[in-house]
Amino acid sequence: KHSKKSHKEGRGSFSGRIGYVLAVAGSAVGLGNIWRFPYLAAKYGGGIFLLVYLLLTVSFGYVLIMSETALGRMTKKSPVGAFASFGNSFPFKLGGWLNAVIPILIVPYYSTIGGWVIKYLAEYLKGNVQEVAQDGYFTGFITDSFQTELWFLVFAVLIFIIILGGVRNGVERMSKIMMPILVLLAIVVTIYSVTRPGALAGVKYFLIPNMKNFSFMTIVAAMGQMFYSLSIAMGILYTYGSYTDKDMDLEQSTTQIEIFDTGIAILAGLMIIPAVFSFSGGNPENLQAGPSLMFITLPKVFASMGIGTAAGILFFVLVLLAALTSAVSLMETCVSTFADEFHWSRKKCCVFMAVVMIVLGSASSMGYGALDFIQIFGMAFLDFFDFLTNSVMMPLAALATCFLILRVVGFKKISEEIEQSSSFRRKKLYTVFLKYFAPICLIIILCSSIANVLG
Numbered sequence: 001k002h003s004k005k006s007h008k009e010g011r012g013s014f015s016g017r018i019g020y021v022l023a024v025a026g027s028a029v030g031l032g033n034i035w036r037f038p039y040l041a042a043k044y045g046g047g048i049f050l051l052v053y054l055l056l057t058v059s060f061g062y063v064l065i066m067s068e069t070a071l072g073r074m075t076k077k078s079p080v081g082a083f084a085s086f087g088n089s090f091p092f093k094l095g096g097w098l099n100a101v102i103p104i105l106i107v108p109y110y111s112t113i114g115g116w117v118i119k120y121l122a123e124y125l126k127g128n129v130q131e132v133a134q135d136g137y138f139t140g141f142i143t144d145s146f147q148t149e150l151w152f153l154v155f156a157v158l159i160f161i162i163i164l165g166g167v168r169n170g171v172e173r174m175s176k177i178m179m180p181i182l183v184l185l186a187i188v189v190t191i192y193s194v195t196r197p198g199a200l201a202g203v204k205y206f207l208i209p210n211m212k213n214f215s216f217m218t219i220v221a222a223m224g225q226m227f228y229s230l231s232i233a234m235g236i237l238y239t240y241g242s243y244t245d246k247d248m249d250l251e252q253s254t255t256q257i258e259i260f261d262t263g264i265a266i267l268a269g270l271m272i273i274p275a276v277f278s279f280s281g282g283n284p285e286n287l288q289a290g291p292s293l294m295f296i297t298l299p300k301v302f303a304s305m306g307i308g309t310a311a312g313i314l315f316f317v318l319v320l321l322a323a324l325t326s327a328v329s330l331m332e333t334c335v336s337t338f339a340d341e342f343h344w345s346r347k348k349c350c351v352f353m354a355v356v357m358i359v360l361g362s363a364s365s366m367g368y369g370a371l372d373f374i375q376i377f378g379m380a381f382l383d384f385f386d387f388l389t390n391s392v393m394m395p396l397a398a399l400a401t402c403f404l405i406l407r408v409v410g411f412k413k414i415s416e417e418i419e420q421s422s423s424f425r426r427k428k429l430y431t432v433f434l435k436y437f438a439p440i441c442l443i444i445i446l447c448s449s450i451a452n453v454l455g
């Protein structure tokens with residue numbers, strides 16, 4: 001079987017479909033699901049946002065996941081090698097490296113936030129449920145560069161330990177252990193949250209469509225979120241696709257990954273929105289807090305609960321698992337690119353990435369404290385890297401993938417790749433979407449998110 005062969009040749013591979021689905025789900029389910037999705041849903045119309053999001057996931061999201069995974073599996077390479085398999089000229093190099101550089105830029109700042117999560121977890125474990133809920137606690141913490149750097153390093157060390165284990169013993173094994181725990185925790189916390197007094201109003205607010213809030217921005221925000229949440233355009237799906245067998249059913253796996261990711265996002269909404277409603281006596285204003293929801297609003301909610309310490313521990317363990325599996329997928333993609341392109345050993349790739357992490361990650365983690373005099377376009381390092389990757393580079397990287405298929409690879413080869421393992425049931429949808437909608441959607445995302453930041 002192919003997996004055994006490539007395993008022997010030194011290129012990693014997943015042991016089968018379950019390992020693959022859990023690893024991709026681990027990548028997809030991350031900070032994006034837990035804090036980004038709930039506040040966007042609350043802001044852009046509740047149920048109507050959810051509906052638009054679901055429609056986009058099964059169409060646009062499906063097309064991009066299938067494209068990247070099929071290209072990865074076809075070429076058995078991470079993004080740079082995958083693009084290079086079809087041509088050697090500059091556009092192919094640019095397309096490949098654009099996809100490959102994104103995880104290198106994201107993983108340092110993602111790990112900074114991962115460090116914040118460990119810090120909060122540590123405080124809850126110490127029983128400091130009231131302290132972390134105090135006004136100014138979060139600001140005090142992120143401006144204390146010694147603290148943020150320390151916790152960032154703890155998170156980074158955890159990632160490297162898993163990555164050094166390899167694809168099967170590291171990435172796959174971690175996903176198989178952590179993802180079921182994550183689902184269980186999500187269900188427990190959700191049940192607790194929706195049964196708080198006054199929580200039902202929050203459930204309604206989240207699930208029932210409110211046309212008053214519907215606008216063009218609902219679609220744009222849902223589109224951006226879907227992109228972010230499904231780990232599209234970060235080289236990850238090329239890389240994980242390259243670790244799969246020719247006989248693995250890509251279409252079925254993609255469907256399962258989408259259900260997993262969307263399911264956890266909905267649970268996160270049910271976890272956070274009703275709890276905040278219950279806490280604030282039905283006032284949804286607290287939900288508009290945006291990114292600070294998780295580190296400022298929720299700790300206040302926990303502090304007001306009888307079992308706030310336990311709730312805080314369960315919640316932050318859940319967030320930590322989600323963040324770790326996502327960060328590992330980003331790091332694995334970086335390692336895979338260097339191994340493919342420069343034929344470095346896994347260890348050497350890790351040493352190189354450790355240097356990148358220390359430079360860029362420290363910049364991010366000290367960006368609100370010791371380094372706050374440095375601003376790029378008025379943004380701290382972390383916000384700048386987030387903007388650069390998510391708003392500018394990722395839509396361009398996805399456009400590169402679309403053009404690669406439309407202009408060079410062709411639908412025939414992609415269908416053959418997919419049909420090796422199963423029927424290609426959504427072929428019509430795939431073709432129409434890739435040809436007409438995907439490029440337009442990507443250009444809209446690009447323009448709107450740049451306008452958002454500049455305006």
Ligand code: PFF
Pocket residue numbers: 027028029030031032033106110228229230231326389390
């Ligand atoms: N898809 C993951 C999440 O939703 O958190 C991981 C991720 C998203 C990583 C976006 C990086 C990123 F820019």
